[in-house]
Amino acid sequence: KMQEAAEYNMKMHPMWQGPLAVPGGDRQSPIDIVVRKSVFDSKLKPLETEYDPQTCQQIWNNGYSFLVEYDDTTDKSTLKGGPLQDKFRLCQFHFHWGESNAWGSEHTVDRRLFPAELHLVHWNSDKYSLFEEAVMEDNGLAVIGVFLKVGKRHEGLQKLVDALPAIRHKDSIVEFTRFDPGCLLPANTDDYWTYHGSLTTPPLTESVTWIVMKQHIEVSHDQLAVFRSLLFTSAEEEVQKSMVNNFRVQQPLRGRTVRSSFT
Ligand code: SG5
Ligand code: ZN
Numbered sequence: 001k002m003q004e005a006a007e008y009n010m011k012m013h014p015m016w017q018g019p020l021a022v023p024g025g026d027r028q029s030p031i032d033i034v035v036r037k038s039v040f041d042s043k044l045k046p047l048e049t050e051y052d053p054q055t056c057q058q059i060w061n062n063g064y065s066f067l068v069e070y071d072d073t074t075d076k077s078t079l080k081g082g083p084l085q086d087k088f089r090l091c092q093f094h095f096h097w098g099e100s101n102a103w104g105s106e107h108t109v110d111r112r113l114f115p116a117e118l119h120l121v122h123w124n125s126d127k128y129s130l131f132e133e134a135v136m137e138d139n140g141l142a143v144i145g146v147f148l149k150v151g152k153r154h155e156g157l158q159k160l161v162d163a164l165p166a167i168r169h170k171d172s173i174v175e176f177t178r179f180d181p182g183c184l185l186p187a188n189t190d191d192y193w194t195y196h197g198s199l200t201t202p203p204l205t206e207s208v209t210w211i212v213m214k215q216h217i218e219v220s221h222d223q224l225a226v227f228r229s230l231l232f233t234s235a236e237e238e239v240q241k242s243m244v245n246n247f248r249v250q251q252p253l254r255g256r257t258v259r260s261s262f263t
Contacts, residue, residue: 002103002113005245013232015064015202027206028251029197030106033258038193044261046190047144047211048081051090053180059163063170063232064201065094065246068160068179072123072131077181079122079142082211083194083259088122088142091131093181095119096200097227099244101150106200106247107212109147114216115224116148117247118184135199140207146186151218156183161226170234186215191262200248214262 010016055071069092070077077090097116098104105114122142123134134140159179166174191214198206230243 006247006249009245020204025206026254027196029200031253032108033193035110038258038260040263041259044083045081050078051182052076053178056177056179058173059176060173061167061170067092067094086124086126089125090122093120096247114147115150118146120144135205137207142209145212147216148219149216150221153220157219161223164226169231186213186217188215193258193260195256195258
């Protein structure tokens with residue numbers, strides 16, 4: 001049911017209807033992280049995030065997810081360390097989620113599904129000058145993935161949840177400022193898995209260093225229900241479609257190694 005729902009959404013979604021940059025590449029995402037096959041690497045450092053809430057600009061429904069966008073014209077909100085050699089700039093974050101709490105994440109851990117997954121998207125500002133340039137290049141992007149689990153209400157997330165009714169339809173955008181993306185990270189960011197992969201939406205380019213947090217964050221069922229009240233469709237469309245199951249189906253590992261920063 002879950003795979004069918006995701007495949008159906010992709011086939012029908014305009015984003016997936018053009019030619020795809022990397023059909024059947026050999027480092028595609030997302031993947032299942034098999035804990036016992038991941039390899040501890042003592043050289044992996046703690047992550048260093050330095051986010052300036054002042055760079056937060058707007059929130060928009062792009063018809064696939066909602067994106068909180070940051071001003072990335074300077075190095076004010078950055079990610080370094082971890083598996084990374086260079087400095088990366090935050091440009092946006094977004095989520096993927098399911099129609100029920102039983103599934104919705106893109107990555108899985110030993111086949112365990114989470115109801116949602118947060119992606120903080122950064123591009124290499126040491127090597128490139130624009131996101132659009134970095135997106136095509138090896139080592140161009142670094143995405144932090146954080147699993148969401150249903151439990152108690154997440155105070156930091158609530159400001160975001162409150163903004164969602166204003167962007168219910170596809171293509172709606174509203175101003176959204178002073179949001180610290182760091183509040184969505186788990187307490188422990190030292191423990192993570194990392195591997196070389198791709199974007200999980202078109203253009204699917206194989207430019208991403210994935211950093212998937214071991215620790216999840218908790219959000220309430222009601223908060224996720226507001227995610228599910230968003231729409232894939234614009235205000236003009238006759239048949240409205242709920243924005244749910246906006247995750248890509250899992251991709252083969254094809255000989256890649258998933259490294260862990262912890263034992
Ligand atoms: C790229 O990949 C896309 C995002 C997309 C993420 O960052 O950006 C572009 O292709 C712009 C050139 O799409 C947009 O920003 C819309 C213009 O994010 C989404 O579509 C939201 C799901 C997907 O990145 S991911 O691999 O972390 N899931
Ligand atoms: Zn994503």
